[in-house]
Amino acid sequence: MGGRVTDAVFRPGSVAVVGASSNVDSPGHDYVRSLVDFGFRGPLYPINPRAAEIAGLRAYPSLSAVPGEVEYVISCIPADGVLALIDESRAKGVRTLHLFTGRFGETGKAEAAALERAVKERAAAAGIRIIGPNCMGVYDASHGMAFRPDLPREPGDVAFISQSGNNSVELMLHGAARGLRFSKVVSYGNALDLSEADFLDYLADDAATRVVGAYIEGTADGRRLFDALRRCARAKPVVVLKGGRTGAGSRTAASHTAALAGRRQVWSAVLRQAGAVEVDTFDELIDMLVAFAFLRDAQQTADNGQQTTDKRPTGDGRASVGVVGGGGGRAVQSADVCEEAGLRVPKLPEAIRATLREKAPDLADWVDNPVDQSILAGSGVSGARVLELMLANPEFDALIANVGEDWVLGRPDAAERMAHLVDRFAAIGRQAGKPLAFVLGPADSPDETKWRAVEGGRQRLTDARLAVYPSVDRAAVAVARFVAHGTSTIG
C-alpha cells in the first residue's frame, strides 16, 4: 500500500521530451520551453529526428542517441509509437514515462483499448512507471518541472491532482489569481498505472503540501481510493470535485478518460466517510482551496493562546459570523447568504456598542451586524475599526469583510483609495486569530482603470496570504464549510 509514487516522479534528475518540436504552437515545444523557463536543473534532451536544436537546446534524433542517463521521458508522439518507445526507454534505464500521448481507451475503439493494455504490460515488464496516458503530467516549480510556460513560477503549499489536463491548467491559473501557489500538481489522465490513489498516498506524506485538491472522474479500485483519501484527509484538508456525477457526465467521462464514473450517492458517501470535502463546481473547488490555504483555523487560534478560556455562548451549535463593509444592500445580502449557508449572524454585542458609543453616540444603537458602512460614514469610526472589535470579541467565530464596493471605484482617485483601504484591512488580516474572509470584485470591469483598482487591491490581499472571494455569497459558503470541517475533524 502506497509507495508507488516516489520523489522520482515529481523530481527526476534528467528529462527527455520525445516528440519535441520547433513549432511554438505545439505541445512538443511547450514541454521543452516550460522546463527551460522554470529552470529545470538536470540534463534536458529534446528528441526529434529532424531538428538539430529546439528552444535553444541541442536536439537528439532518438532516445538511444542521448549520451547521458535519462530518468524521465515525456512522450508527445502518436499512440502507435509508444510500444517502441517503451522498449527504447527500457534500454536507456528510464524510470518514469509520462504519456501526453492520447487516443487510447478513451476513444471507445477496441484496438486502441488493446494497445493501451499492451502499453501497460510492456511498461510493467520494463519496471517503468506510467503517468497518463492522455494528460499534461507533472508540475513541481521548486524542481523546475512544469507543463506550461505560463504557470506560477514560485512554489506554494497546495497540491492538485486532476484527471483532466485542462482542469489542472485552469485550476492553477484561476487559483493563482486568488493567491494560491502549488507544491505539486499532476494531470494523470487515463491512470493506466499511477492512479489518483497513488498520488493521494504520496501527498499524504509530502511535507511541502499542506492542502490537497482533486478532480477525479473515476477509479478502477474504489477500496484503495477510499483508503488513500482517508489517510490523506487525516493528514491535511482534501477537497474533491467529482466529475461524472450524473448520467450524462458519467457517459462523457468514459469518452474523456475511459473512467468508470460510478454513482453520485456512492461517491458522496465515500468522500464524506473519508473526511474529504466534496464540491460541485470549479468555483467551489477554488473557493475551498483558498479557504484551507488562507483562513486561520480554530486549532491555530487555540495554539495562539486566544479564546481558549473565553468561549462564546454556543447556542444552537452554529458558528457565528460578523460581517463588515458595504452599503445597506450589501449588509442585507450578507446577512441572508450567511444565514442560508448555516452560519449564525448575531446582533452586535453590547460591549462593542459601548466602545462605539464613545466616538459615535448617535450610531451606536443603530449600527448592527452586518455593519452597514454607510451608517458609519463621517462618524470617525471605520469599518476596519469595527472589524478589529469583532475579532477581539468572543461572540464571533469567523468574520467576513466586504472591501471596496463599486462606490469607491467611481471616485476619481479610486486606485489610491482602494490601496489605502486594502492595506488597512490586510494589516488586520495578518493579525487575525480567527477565520477572516475578504470580499472584493469581481474584477470584471471593461474599464481598465477600475479593473486595475480591483485587481491591484486583490493582489495586495493575496500577497498577504489572505482569503479573497469575488462575492459575499461565495465567501459565506466557504467560511461555513471551512468552520464545519474544522469542527468535524478537530472536535
Place this chain on the structure above:
Amino acid sequence: MGGRVTDAVFRPGSVAVVGASSNVDSPGHDYVRSLVDFGFRGPLYPINPRAAEIAGLRAYPSLSAVPGEVEYVISCIPADGVLALIDESRAKGVRTLHLFTGRFGETGKAEAAALERAVKERAAAAGIRIIGPNCMGVYDASHGMAFRPDLPREPGDVAFISQSGNNSVELMLHGAARGLRFSKVVSYGNALDLSEADFLDYLADDAATRVVGAYIEGTADGRRLFDALRRCARAKPVVVLKGGRTGAGSRTAASHTAALAGRRQVWSAVLRQAGAVEVDTFDELIDMLVAFAFLRDAQQTADNGQQTTDKRPTGDGRASVGVVGGGGGRAVQSADVCEEAGLRVPKLPEAIRATLREKAPDLADWVDNPVDQSILAGSGVSGARVLELMLANPEFDALIANVGEDWVLGRPDAAERMAHLVDRFAAIGRQAGKPLAFVLGPADSPDETKWRAVEGGRQRLTDARLAVYPSVDRAAVAVARFVAHGTSTIG
C-alpha cells in the same frame, strides 16, 4: 391602482440639485456632474448658498432664487432641512422631490421616524411625489438622467428598481460588463411615497422596457405589490432578488430602509404566483437578466418558422441541451451541471454523426454531447461547426458554447486567436433561433495580456447582444431557468 409614477418622474423638464457642492468627492457634486455628463437637456440648477458656480453651471443660493420653472428637485441636504425644502418646492411648483437625504426611519429613532411621517404628509399636501428618502434616485440615459458619471451612457431595454442605492450601482456596472444596458433604473430607498409597486406598474406599460429586475427588501402593501408584480410579469419577464429573506437579513433590512421584510416562504410563494422569477444572489440576478435580455425564446423561434412541425421527442419533459467547446474535463463538468440544473443532455444524434463521418470518420462515433474540443483537434471539424449542426437539429432545445479555455490564453497570439474564435461563434449566435449561451472567463487574470484577451472576447460577444456567463455552471442554471420560465408562461 397604477398611474402614480408618470414620465415626469423619469424624464423631468427641469432639475435643481439642492445641496449641490464643488467638492468632487460629494454626492452634491456627483448629481450635477452626472446630469451634465449625460447631457440632460432641460435647465439644470445647482443650489448652494455659498457657491457661484458648480461643475461649470451657475449656482443659485436657494430654490426660490431660481429664475425659471423647476419640475424636479434632488435633495442632498441634511434631514432637518427637508420640511422647509418641501415648502419652498411647493411655492416653486415642483412635481417630484428625490431625497438622496437619509437618516429617517432607518435609524430606528422615534424622532427621525416622526420627521419622516411629517415629510410624507407635507409633500402629500403639496401634491409633490417623493422618491426615497435614503436613495440614489433615477437613471434614464435617453433623457440625460443619471446618478453617477460612470454609469452606461447608451440606453437599453432592461429596467431595474432597487431598494438599495449601492445595489443599483453595482447591478448597472457589473451588468454593463455583461452587455446589459438600461431603459430606466430607480433606487427608491425607504419608499415613503412612490413604492416598488408604483414603479412596477409604470414599467409594465413602459415601451422602452423589455425586461425588469428588482431588489426589494420589503413592502408596506403586500396585496398591491402582488398585483403590480403580476401585471408586470404578464407583460415582460420580471426577476426579483428579495433582501431580508432570513431572520438576520430581515433585521438588517429594518436598519437599512426601515423595511418590513416578511417571511421567505411567503415571498417565494407570492413571487411564484405572480409569475416573477426569484433569485437568491446578486450573481443570479445578473445571470437571469442576461438570459432574458439576450437568449432567444421559444416563441421567437416559432415566429422564425423553425421547429414548429419537426418537434423533438419530449421524453421526460426536460428541455434538452447541446454543449460544445472546452476540453474533456470541461465537457464532463458541463454534462454534470446541466443535468443537475434540470436539463437533459442527450447523446449526439445519428444525423449529426453522419455529417461528421464525412470529414472525420475516426471521430464520428467517439465525439459526443457535450463535445470535447480536444477530440476534434486536427480533424478539420471545428466546435463551431458542430454547434451549427446542433442548432439545426430538432433534438436540442438550447445550446451552450464554451469559448476560449485557458489553453488558448497560453498561446503567444492569444488575443488574435480569441478574437477569431469569438467572431466565428458570434456570427453563429446572431443567427441562432434557439437559446444559445456562451461561457467565457472569468476575466480574473492578474496578467494584463490575458485579461485583455478575455475581456476583448467578452465585449465582442456582448456587442453582438449575446448571453455570456463566466462559468458553465452559471450558464446551465440560467438556461434551465430561462427555458422553464418560457414553458410556464407561454405553454
